[in-house]
Amino acid sequence: MASTGRLKQTLVRDAIRENVDVIEGRLPKGLRRSDRIRRAIFRASVFVIVPLALFLSINALTTGKGERTDVVFVSTPAAAPAPAAAVLHAPKGLEPSLFRLSVRSVVLDPGHGGTDPGASGVGGVREKDVTLDVATRVKALLEEGHLAVSMTRDGDTTLSLKDRVLLANAKRPDLFVSIHVNSLPSVRDKRVVETYVLGTTNDARVQALAGDENRESGYTLADYRRLLEGVLQDARSGESKRLAESVQGGLVIGLKRAVPRLEDHGVKEAPFVVLIATEMPGILAEVSTVSNDDEARRLKDSAYRQTIARALADGILAYAESRNHPPSKRS
Amino acid sequence: MTSKKDVLHVGIDLGTSRSAIAASNGTKHVVESYVGWPLDMVARKIVKKTILFGAEALEARSMLDLHRPLERGLIKQGSAKDEEAVHELLKHLIALAGRQEGQRVEAVVGVPAEALRVSRQHLRGAVKGIADALLIVSEPFAVAYGMDALLHTMVIDIGAGTTDFCVMNGRYPTEEDQRTLTHAGDSIDDQLMKLVKTKAPDGRFSIHMIREWKEKFSFVGDPKQPVVARFPVKGRPADVDITAEMKKACESIVGPIAETMLDLLSKVEPEYQEKVQRNVILAGGGSLIPGLAAALEKVLLEVGGGRVRAVEDPVFAGANGGLAIAIDAPEGEWEPLGA
Numbered sequence: 001m002a003s004t005g006r007l008k009q010t011l012v013r014d015a016i017r018e019n020v021d022v023i024e025g026r027l028p029k030g031l032r033r034s035d036r037i038r039r040a041i042f043r044a045s046v047f048v049i050v051p052l053a054l055f056l057s058i059n060a061l062t063t064g065k066g067e068r069t070d071v072v073f074v075s076t077p078a079a080a081p082a083p084a085a086a087v088l089h090a091p092k093g094l095e096p097s098l099f100r101l102s103v104r105s106v107v108l109d110p111g112h113g114g115t116d117p118g119a120s121g122v123g124g125v126r127e128k129d130v131t132l133d134v135a136t137r138v139k140a141l142l143e144e145g146h147l148a149v150s151m152t153r154d155g156d157t158t159l160s161l162k163d164r165v166l167l168a169n170a171k172r173p174d175l176f177v178s179i180h181v182n183s184l185p186s187v188r189d190k191r192v193v194e195t196y197v198l199g200t201t202n203d204a205r206v207q208a209l210a211g212d213e214n215r216e217s218g219y220t221l222a223d224y225r226r227l228l229e230g231v232l233q234d235a236r237s238g239e240s241k242r243l244a245e246s247v248q249g250g251l252v253i254g255l256k257r258a259v260p261r262l263e264d265h266g267v268k269e270a271p272f273v274v275l276i277a278t279e280m281p282g283i284l285a286e287v288s289t290v291s292n293d294d295e296a297r298r299l300k301d302s303a304y305r306q307t308i309a310r311a312l313a314d315g316i317l318a319y320a321e322s323r324n325h326p327p328s329k330r331s
Numbered sequence: 332m333t334s335k336k337d338v339l340h341v342g343i344d345l346g347t348s349r350s351a352i353a354a355s356n357g358t359k360h361v362v363e364s365y366v367g368w369p370l371d372m373v374a375r376k377i378v379k380k381t382i383l384f385g386a387e388a389l390e391a392r393s394m395l396d397l398h399r400p401l402e403r404g405l406i407k408q409g410s411a412k413d414e415e416a417v418h419e420l421l422k423h424l425i426a427l428a429g430r431q432e433g434q435r436v437e438a439v440v441g442v443p444a445e446a447l448r449v450s451r452q453h454l455r456g457a458v459k460g461i462a463d464a465l466l467i468v469s470e471p472f473a474v475a476y477g478m479d480a481l482l483h484t485m486v487i488d489i490g491a492g493t494t495d496f497c498v499m500n501g502r503y504p505t506e507e508d509q510r511t512l513t514h515a516g517d518s519i520d521d522q523l524m525k526l527v528k529t530k531a532p533d534g535r536f537s538i539h540m541i542r543e544w545k546e547k548f549s550f551v552g553d554p555k556q557p558v559v560a561r562f563p564v565k566g567r568p569a570d571v572d573i574t575a576e577m578k579k580a581c582e583s584i585v586g587p588i589a590e591t592m593l594d595l596l597s598k599v600e601p602e603y604q605e606k607v608q609r610n611v612i613l614a615g616g617g618s619l620i621p622g623l624a625a626a627l628e629k630v631l632l633e634v635g636g637g638r639v640r641a642v643e644d645p646v647f648a649g650a651n652g653g654l655a656i657a658i659d660a661p662e663g664e665w666e667p668l669g670a
Contacts, residue, residue: 022467
């Protein structure tokens with residue numbers, strides 16, 4: 001009896017500690033080392049990236065020959081020198097296909113993680129585990145295709161959307177791909193794949209999905225406004241759409257064989273935070289639907305997760321191929 | 332210094348379908364989680380109230396802006412009106428508990444096992460001005476605590492919006508010990524709605540009627556008697572046998588719950604696994620479904636057998652557990668939990 005009393009005291013104290021952690025914005029025990037790492041990255045970004053950007057900006061203003069530092073896919077400035085003012089303001093109506101673009105690096109962002117499990121399905125399948133496993137497999141496949149690949153997380157760690165953006169922007173990749181798993185509890189019979197690019201939407205379901213995925217973003221309302229203003233008419237949008245179409249095509253072709261009743265919901269627009277604030281062409285792919293019981297069961301099978309990874313990697317590699325070796329217009 | 336006498340401790344099970352409160356002054360109340368405001372002046376004159384709750388709100392729904400503000404056990408995202416409705420619902424529950432003027436309220440509220448931190452912060456916002464301090468715990472943990480089932484136990488709390496699983500291993504449950512599924516009471520309603528519509532395409536019935544039939548006649552396994560529902564078909568009242576539809580809808584949650592139960596069991600330390608599978612507790616409204624415990628026991632035969640029992644008081648098990656936690660929390664430790 002006395003031991004039950006002691007156990008209860010410990011449990012109540014632990015419950016209170018967990019609540020205080022949430023109130024004070026601390027991560028739960030066990031996840032705080034990653035927090036320190038993120039803070040270190042943030043400090044590094046302040047002390048290294050900001051001075052570097054300032055140096056390049058000043059250089060561009062004084063010589064008029066500087067590269068744009070905020071559009072990562074301009075690899076050969078000599079082909080189309082950017083005006084000096086472009087260093088300070090994103091150019092309007094820039095057509096990326098005018099540049100000789102190349103895709104050499106990708107940041108993969110496995111959705112959710114740590115204290116945020118994302119959606120879950122039968123048998124205890126959780127979105128955070130599926131996205132991490134699929135992203136790890138995609139990384140291996142893209143590396144076979146000679147792309148340099150980084151991930152925003154490689155373990156079960158909690159990252160706010162702001163953390164993800166900071167990590168991705170610090171890597172300065174050519175592409176950003178956020179990997180998620182859909183949940184449609186009101187239509188459990190559906191198995192859907194869809195790919196999102198940044199944009200606005202009037203679709204209530206898509207709004208709700210963006211609301212769910214944007215939770216715990218780490219951004220304030222003022223940040224949102226600034227970010228949205230910053231991306232209007234951005235040159236990234238055209239490339240993001242091309243990437244999204246290629247990835248959606250890869251997913252549908254790759255997964256239809258395994259799931260004949262798969263529904264292709266195509267490329268859509270939605271205001272996902274990770275797409276607003278990242279500085280390179282980016283997409284968010286919903287690669288599966290965990291609310292469907294059959295799909296949730298299959299997600300436990302590593303061979304099926306490999307099929308998803310293969311389909312996603314094929315879409316990214318096809319896009320990279322089209323940028324690295326564009327078909328000649330003369331032929 | 333506040334004495335225990337000046338404090339009203341409450342445990343609240345804030346449910347998608349029903350919300351229950353148990354207070355340290357001995358009061359207990361349950362309210363259907365509906366909040367409604369009169370649509371216009373005429374409606375206000377008829378209902379004679381500025382806000383209605385629970386069954387009363389449901390009854391007068393045609394005259395109200397009616398909200399069921401919780402979704403999957405949490406405040407619906409993005410709707411200011413739903414946030415206001417949760418605030419009003421909590422205020423109503425604490426008023427029902429008989430708070431004395433000037434009395435401090437220290438509340439423990441249960442939420443789904445995998446509720447996000449941000450959802451907990453929303454809840455904290457909704458409680459502002461109603462309770463003086465708030466401790467949020469996972470609902471199945473509250474149930475386990477209230478029953479002293481703290482060691483080698485699995486609680487499966489089947490609510491309307493979610494089914495929450497929690498394995499108690501003598502420590503505060505981490506996310507590895509808990510799961511949340513959206514296969515729950517509402518998903519049975521959705522299934523039943525579709526099946527009855529298919530059976531009687533010309534019939535007219537609402538989701539509220541479907542819920543009522545489920546609460547009266549739900550079952551898993553063999554029916555004790557035929558399930559006959561009365562609703563208008565082509566404008567005339569008709570008795571329709573929906574036994575097969577009821578069985579199919581109720582049994583739709585058995586597979587997912589069984590799979591998740593087995594998955595969680597497989598993660599228990601091997602030496603304790605047998606003890607846990609002999610100590611599975613069903614809570615929440617879903618635990619009242621006849622035949623469900625037996626169906627899960629049948630599944631446990633695959634891993635050597637086990638025992639599944641339902642809590643005695645499913646309506647108040649969560650609230651009672653919350654109250655027990657509130658009373659046991661040392662007075663000085665409520666300080667940083669100010670709402």
